[in-house]
Amino acid sequence: MQDKKPGFIARMRSSMAANIIGAIVMILCVLGVLTSAISLASFTEAFKKEYSTTTYHIADTATTLINGDHLEAYLEGGESEEYLRTRRFLENYCKKISVSIIYVIMVDRSDYGSFTSIFNHVNNSVDNTSYTEWELGYKRATSDEEYRRKYKAIYEEGALYETIYSTNTTGNIHPHITTIVPVKDTAGDVAGLLCIQRPIRELRDARRPYLLTIAVSTFMVALLASMLFAFYFRSRYAMPIVRVSDEATRFAKENTKGEPLGRISRFAEIGNLAVSIDTMETDMVNHIEELMRATAEKGRIDTELSLANTIQENSIPNEFPAFPDRSEFDIYAAMTPARAVGGDFYNFFLIDDDHLAIIIGDVSGKGIPAALFMMVTNILISDRTQLGKTPHEILAEVNDIICVRNTAEMFVTVWLGILEISTGKLTAANAGHEYPAVKDPDGSYELFMDRHGFVIGGMDSVTYQEYEMHLEPGSRLFLYTDGVPEATASDGRMFGTDRMLAALNRDPEGPPETALKNVRAAVDGFVQDAEQFDDLTMLCLEYKG
Amino acid sequence: MLNINKVAENETMVFELEGRLDTVTAPELEEALKESLEGVTQLTLDFEKLEYISSAGLRVLLATQKQMSEQGEMKVVHVNESIMEILEVTGFTEILTIE
Incomplete structure (x- = not known):
């Protein structure tokens, strides 16, 4: 029967090389994940900035189609000739630039808690949505605090534009970006707000291949680095130590001179260890031989002396x-x-x-x-x-x-x-x-x-x-x-x-x-x-x- | 234990011995004498503090006496009673000059 050898897992656990290489691979993996996350975050940030700027320009261009001085009049006078013409312009514009919704509202400036719709055009085909268009004069409460704050920023603080990202969406509402720009009258005051809702599918679509590229390349580099390190570590550190360890184990068992290890490593600690093992083996073997020789010699002398003692005793x-x-x-x-x-x-x-x-x-x-x-x-x-x-x-x-x-x-x-x-x-x-x-x-x-x-x-x-x-x-x-x-x-x-x-x-x-x-x-x-x-x-x- | 105190003056040499001159210490005295007897014509062995002398010590005395007979004189001084008894028993009193 052969001696029962420890299993693969147990051997790896107690192997110095496997442990060190494992730790290095782990560190490289963590580093890879971290790098991917950071670059993805900065990519997203840059993308969002670019996207919101573009959307702003779209919205700003749309405001030129609207006469800010007449918004009040549209509300009071219903769908006049001019109103309908403006609405057609907006609809065409909306179709050309692929936005989901374009709308113009007047916000109740007492608390920004509600607004009244002036224009509203929905283009559900753009993002496969199912919005319905608001009638002229449709009133509703402001969606949430964020909208309220941004409305206020444009009306009161003269903000050029505001952007709201809706990325955590469910059901029929898809991730989108809403950009709000002021519609000004001839006096330069804010008469209403023009809002554009654009899908940010592009962001998601762009992020996916980007993440894939980053992750794959990082992991490839990590894998390659790990393999190179493992190879280097094995040949430079692990193998010499394993050889010294094997030789010491063999010597402890057999007590015979083995093949000298020589200077098996250019690192002083390992090299000296190997040389010391060689020296120790030589000394030990010589010592053992000397001891055996001396013991045999002593045995021979003891035998001779014992015989001499008998001869002397019998001479008298x-x-x-x-x-x-x-x-x-x-x-x-x-x-x-x-x-x-x-x-x-x-x-x-x-x-x-x-x-x-x-x-x-x-x-x-x-x-x-x-x-x-x-x-x-x-x-x-x-x-x-x-x-x-x-x-x-x-x-x-x-x-x-x-x-x-x-x-x-x-x-x-x-x-x-x-x-x-x-x-x-x-x-x-x-x-x-x-x-x-x-x-x-x-x-x-x-x-x-x-x-x-x-x-x-x-x-x-x-x-x-x-x-x-x-x-x-x-x-x-x-x-x-x-x-x-x-x-x-x-x-x-x-x-x-x-x-x-x-x-x-x-x-x-x-x-x-x-x-x-x-x-x-x-x-x-x-x-x-x-x-x-x-x-x-x-x-x-x-x-x- | 044997202490050997050597006092040399030109061709005269005095060895003061202290302790036991036995199998273990006799080779020390033999070595010390061998090193310093060259050219010495007057050798004095002072036994005042010597406690014991064994046959191995007597052997050194005999060898030294023989060598000194060829190159000069040797005498033994301050011999105590117990050592004198050993010298008498072994007949060494007849070949040594004892004062």
Whole structure:
């Protein structure tokens, strides 16, 4: 199944380009309507002005046909010869110039509320109307206030002419214009009014094509402008942004390098955005690759270190009890590197049935360099010890061997002892190592301040001195590296040998394993959650005799 | 933390050390010494304010002692009790000139 895509309408609604283009089209449409309306209004105004002026001239010409001095007489004397002649002139004139009605009235000048008809000629064929002609002397009320006002303007204010538009008409009355001009007597006074009613069909007829032309041309221009703008906007703004947006979406999903966008727009904002996206993609992809490479590398190193740790652990005896068939002594040891591998070591083995060798050492530094150095030292010392040499000979020889190529200036402290199991005689030499702790039968653990030589690997041709001590049955010997006394709590205090001796003396008669566990527990309690900083190694021998 | 204060006068140089000289800080001292030991015939290491020295610090002492033996003299002064104990245990008292 394909993902359900949003409908066309929804897509258009959320599309930036569609929204902006839509808004522009809307603005252009409104502008078009406004332009059409304004030009139509001014067209109508000009047309009306022209039309009323023309009508005025028609009416003004008609007045010359009428003798203003005789109007009163017509009313009093009825349809005289002269009256009929004048009426014929008017009728002919009316026919020639296509006006609907031409009439002459005398208005009651007391309130202009009524008037009396003198001449009235209707030409219904002009505008398809159905007016009836008024008789001479026909009296009627003025149509409305507007007529009354205009009559008054001509009679009293000397207006040249007045025009009334009747555009909102119904039924048989069609839109028309009524122009009123004065009929003057020889004294120049207004004797009556001549009115002409003309259809303004022409206005309507002229307006329609005009409006159509204006509207169509405006909408065509608006449409064209919209299309041009849409095209311009799409190619210049929308498409670059869409491409940036698509690329960013794709990158967020796939996290792989795509086709670079480049400078896809000459507008700084969009162009910079595209370039930034390209740069970001490159950086991100490089970063991801680097991260993956580093992770793989770290995994490889972790595997190697784990293997190295196993090799190192198995290079020294680590199964206890170590000598289950020997009842004369018991031995227990533990090494805990601060890192995966360490520079501490211990070793013990039987040289022959009666001689047990015990070695403990501490290489300067930590980690892989110290571990390599430790492996070499342990093998060199163990080999020579197996050959039956004495401790001081062994240390001096190993020191000379190591010093030959020791350009890294590494060194190692070593305590080496050989126990004659049958007698309890212990022969030992100390190359810069920590003082051993010794417990006599029924006594407590105390530091044994033995004679010290220089560390191994520091300087060649160093000699080491040997010493002997006698272990009575029940005696214990505790050896350790500086990781024990120098275990550091988070506040900087060090564990020290006093705390170590106190831990040992909690159960001085216990087996070697208990001694180690007590010291370890005391160290852990002391440093709390501070990081183990140095390798930590302990060895304890119980001589049973 | 280790503060190294270097006082140089012609071919005599004094390094006053303050704090802990351990795995973390020993490389700093080694670097500082490497930079300034050229042509120095008299080197003095002042341990008055040094609180602790680890095997990594001893390594730097050993290397420096070896270099100074070839070009002049080196001495260590104002060694406190706990550091003296470390120097004795490791046998460094036998190769260093301590005053």
